[in-house]
Amino acid sequence: MGCDGGTIPKRHELVKGPKKVEKVDKDAELVAQWNYCTLSQEILRRPIVACELGRLYNKDAVIEFLLDKSSEKALGKAASHIKSIKNVTELRLSDNPAWEGDKGNTKGDQHDDLQRARFICPVVGLEMNGRHRFCFLRCCGCVFSERALKEIKAEVCHTCGASFQEDDVIVLNGTKEDVETLKRRMEERRLRVKLGKKTRKPKAAESVSKSDISEEAPGPSKMKTGKPEEASLESREKKTNSTPKSAALGSSSGKAGKPPCGAVKRSIADSEESEAYKSLFTTHSSAKRSKEESAHWVTHTSYCF
Template sequence: MGCDGGTIPKRHELVKGPKKVEKVDKNAEMAAKWKYCALSQEKLRRPIVACELGKLYNKDAVIEYLLDKSAERPNAEAVTHIRGTKDIKELNLTDNPEWEGERRNTKGDRYEDIHCGMFICPVVGLEMNGRHRFCYLQTCGCVFSDRALKEVKTEICHKCGDPFQESDIVVLNGTKEEVEKLTEKMEERRAKAKTKKSKKSKAAESATTSSKPKDDTEVKVAQNGEVHNSEGSSQSDVAGPSGSLGASKGSKLSSLSSSSAASKRSIQEMEEKSEAFKSLFTTHSSAKRTKDQISNWVTHTPYHF
């Protein structure tokens, strides 16, 4: 039963048991969510933006994705819901005065606090490191802790003073249930925006159709010489000064109609015109040629010898 070297194998070396489930380190998971970009997996640096689902990104990484969506990226699934820059909001963060940067422990002779965050809540002072729940406002982009919003209940932002509602509060890096609720809100908001756009387009179309002048009545000249509008009332029936104006307009229109009818007549039929004037036009008898006078079609080649 021994091996070449005279060793005796044990049971755990010969029989393979069930694999141990690998547990994710909570500290590493929190650091990945709160200190690194959800798309590029690079460290967060200003300007930092957040989507409608509460994920944190570097603004330049999101812009690069929007400019070239065909490029292969490892975490492209995290930004499929982002259609443009309107779907993200730049965050107004408050710096942590205790944050010394990445090179605070280069010598290795001091304690390094992993949970030290780059930003804090401006009201309560809690660090944004994943241990505490943080939210941001879609109206202004200011970031606060959930404790500050619950303890100090106001409808005005604590930092910039802009008004907001409860529907404008978005949880940063929330749980699965919170993300599902945020996705439902996002879909409802986008559906309402689509309906508003369709209503605006229909209103614009109706405005363009109604902008056509309805008061412009079509003037029709009857056979008896009276001028009537499209509503059927004659201008000669109007009494007073307006009636005189209508009569003058009717006379002008009748003169224009007679002149247009005269212009349509042939010049050769006008008795008031002289023969010399009529001979200037091709309709005169002198301009017409017989078949004997008409010559055959002659073509010329470009070659001249």
């Protein structure tokens, strides 16, 4: 009945029962959630950011993840919902004056209090160690305890004064129910942003097309319902533009003295101009002199007086 060496096995060594479920140490879980980055598993150091599901990250780790999205990373699933740097918010944390860090334990002869937190609530003074529920505002990034928001009810941030809504409050390292509600809000928010972008694009295209049409051809209302003064100005401009063309045609044909076809002869003497202006031309009465008044040496009618 014995084994080698005369040993006798016991029942628990031969019969294997169901495996016991390993229980996670709550204290170790809290330390991992509140002191280490969810993506890189390194100690949290500023700048610290949080996603829309309430998880804490180092900003450097998020940037590296966005630049190198390789499938080899085992922790990439924890940040699969982060598509850009705009999906995370940089947190404004208040330091805990009672936290000494590694300064007091340089020799290793002191007890490390892992429940001592680096940050506290600036309103109530509770430590951010996981024992109390904390949340941050997505609009400004300020971090408070949930007790502070419940006791001091306001629609404005307690530190920076920025206005916020209920949708902007995100719980840090919440329960499964909190994560589900935050995930639903995140999907609804992103859907609204997509619909807003789609509605803006057709409006911009319509405005551009309307401006092009108005520049190319004026509408019938502008052509028909114009003021008489504007119409007369346009007709005058057309006449002035057409006169040099007609003069050029006449000179090119060689008949400079004859007026163009369809032109009406008009004398300056019959015009409504002033007498001083009319006296400049030979058709005026002052230009017509008798032979006695004119000099004897002039062989042709002189126009210089």
